[in-house]
Amino acid sequence: MPENNDKKKLQDLYNEYNIPLPEEKPVRPRPQSAPAKPANTAPKSDIPRKPDGTSYTMQELQQIQAYRAAMRQRRNGQAQNTARPSARPEHPEQQRAVRQGQAMPSQSAQNRPQEPRRQQQANGHYYGQKQDAAVPKYRRRKLSKPNPAALIFTLLIVVISAFSIGQIIQNNRTPGNDIDHSSPGMIQNNDDALANLPGSETAGDTEETAEGIDDDAMVLWNTVQVSNDTLDEGDLILVNYEYAYADADTISPTVLYGVKADTYQVSSTNISLLPVALEALNNLANDFHAETGSREIIIVSGYRDVASQKSIYDSRVASQGEEMAKLYVATPGYSEHHTGLAIDMSFYTTAGASVAVEDHEFGYWIHENCDNYGFVLRYPDDKVDITQIGYESWHYRYVGLPHAAIMSEKNLCLEEYIAYLREYTPSTKLIWIQKDGVMAEVSPTAFPKEGTLVYFVPAAEGETTDIRLPRGNIFEKYEISGNNVDGFIVTVRIG
Numbered sequence: 001m002p003e004n005n006d007k008k009k010l011q012d013l014y015n016e017y018n019i020p021l022p023e024e025k026p027v028r029p030r031p032q033s034a035p036a037k038p039a040n041t042a043p044k045s046d047i048p049r050k051p052d053g054t055s056y057t058m059q060e061l062q063q064i065q066a067y068r069a070a071m072r073q074r075r076n077g078q079a080q081n082t083a084r085p086s087a088r089p090e091h092p093e094q095q096r097a098v099r100q101g102q103a104m105p106s107q108s109a110q111n112r113p114q115e116p117r118r119q120q121q122a123n124g125h126y127y128g129q130k131q132d133a134a135v136p137k138y139r140r141r142k143l144s145k146p147n148p149a150a151l152i153f154t155l156l157i158v159v160i161s162a163f164s165i166g167q168i169i170q171n172n173r174t175p176g177n178d179i180d181h182s183s184p185g186m187i188q189n190n191d192d193a194l195a196n197l198p199g200s201e202t203a204g205d206t207e208e209t210a211e212g213i214d215d216d217a218m219v220l221w222n223t224v225q226v227s228n229d230t231l232d233e234g235d236l237i238l239v240n241y242e243y244a245y246a247d248a249d250t251i252s253p254t255v256l257y258g259v260k261a262d263t264y265q266v267s268s269t270n271i272s273l274l275p276v277a278l279e280a281l282n283n284l285a286n287d288f289h290a291e292t293g294s295r296e297i298i299i300v301s302g303y304r305d306v307a308s309q310k311s312i313y314d315s316r317v318a319s320q321g322e323e324m325a326k327l328y329v330a331t332p333g334y335s336e337h338h339t340g341l342a343i344d345m346s347f348y349t350t351a352g353a354s355v356a357v358e359d360h361e362f363g364y365w366i367h368e369n370c371d372n373y374g375f376v377l378r379y380p381d382d383k384v385d386i387t388q389i390g391y392e393s394w395h396y397r398y399v400g401l402p403h404a405a406i407m408s409e410k411n412l413c414l415e416e417y418i419a420y421l422r423e424y425t426p427s428t429k430l431i432w433i434q435k436d437g438v439m440a441e442v443s444p445t446a447f448p449k450e451g452t453l454v455y456f457v458p459a460a461e462g463e464t465t466d467i468r469l470p471r472g473n474i475f476e477k478y479e480i481s482g483n484n485v486d487g488f489i490v491t492v493r494i495g
């Protein structure tokens with residue numbers, strides 16, 4: 001029959017060009033610019049990338065990974081391990097801190113006599129735990145759709161991480177790099193080799209503090225020294241009506257326009273943020289877009305120098321009077337926008353309307369998930385008496401992880417969190433975020449083997465402060481942030 005012959009010719013033609021017949025594969029609408037995916041792949045599998053194609057930093061990848069892992073864990077009801085190589089080539093990452101003029105464990109190790117390695121290190125007891133200890137997982141409050149590609153993503157992260165470490169080293173001196181943004185006061189040790197090489201001495205087995213050493217608990221401490229000039233540097237600085245930010249006109253944040261993810265908008269081409277906040281924002285917006293399909297987030301303000309703040313403040317005083325101005329606009333020098341860690345966020349709809357976060361159909365997603373990316377709603381309506389700023393649904397502050405998660409869990413604003421942390425010191429007790437994201441307190445003499453530790457070290461009299469850190473062989477990475485008031489907050493990831 002002619003009809004059948006025609007159909008066969010058509011089939012041959014399709015076969016020749018390796019094209020399926022149209023009726024066999026109906027066109028499926030998909031979002032513009034989204035890559036083609038197998039039909040059985042969940043729609044949230046795309047890996048967030050920077051617009052310029054470069055890799056994320058370790059810190060950022062860990063944030064993504066922690067988020068993904070927590071989401072996965074919630075769905076599966078059990079943790080999935082993140083495979084890591086048990087040993088990696090050692091690299092000179094610790095030299096970075098030396099270049100930045102900071103004390104590292106290896107620097108202070110010079111006069112320490114060699115000592116026999118402790119038994120539990122020699123037999124590798126603790127190192128067997130490290131392979132699944134890449135990142136802490138934070139408890140989430142909201143369930144979401146299953147994402148079968150998350151495991152693939154996690155494996156990719158492991159590969160990307162290896163490249164990323166090298167890139168961090170290479171980029172170390174590049175202006176605008178995420179490591180450099182942080183300040184001399186922010187010490188980050190990305191040297192996974194320290195945690196993964198049981199025989200490594202590079203972590204600097206410096207003087208151990210005598211108290212509390214216990215063969216089973218493995219309480220071993222190093223000391224690093226930081227300059228008290230760095231008290232106003234780091235993700236956790238408190239800047240409010242009481243505490244000014246002295247570096248407002250000297251930091252160099254990154255302009256978002258041109259480098260930001262394409263999943264959100266900016267209201268002006270000169271809005272800028274510190275790179276660590278920019279990258280967290282990119283991830284937030286990418287995941288927001290993946291979940292909701294919306295690209296309507298708009299950032300309307302980021303970093304401001306003192307002159308800009310003064311201009312905003314003066315014009316508000318002129319229009320609404322000093323009392324109202326003070327309720328919503330910080331006095332110049334005392335604004336969080338000076339830090340490059342704060343954003344004002346809104347929605348600008350495809351229909352051209354400006355909509356406040358709390359009024360947008362997906363605004364709840366921001367409020368419920370921002371802490372997964374290290375952001376907190378800085379001026380909640382139930383904290384006005386503490387922050388002395390009226391409720392602002394639009395103002396978010398980057399504080400990093402796990403701090404945003406803790407603040408959310410405990411319902412603490414930054415003022416409260418800074419005060420809360422003062423209870424936790426190496427001589428009292430430590431906050432311990434376990435692998436499953438559950439918070440606990442732990443004694444400095446009963447050391448956990450994995451998870452994240454958070455504690456406070458008061459600034460010492462004089463020019464420097466000695467900061468105690470878990471001994472090198474068991475930590476993967478640590479960060480030290482000033483609080484801009486009276487001390488330093490230490491975050492240690494334990495492998």
Ligand SMILES: [Zn+2]
Nearest residue numbers: 342343344395
């Ligand atoms: Zn603001």
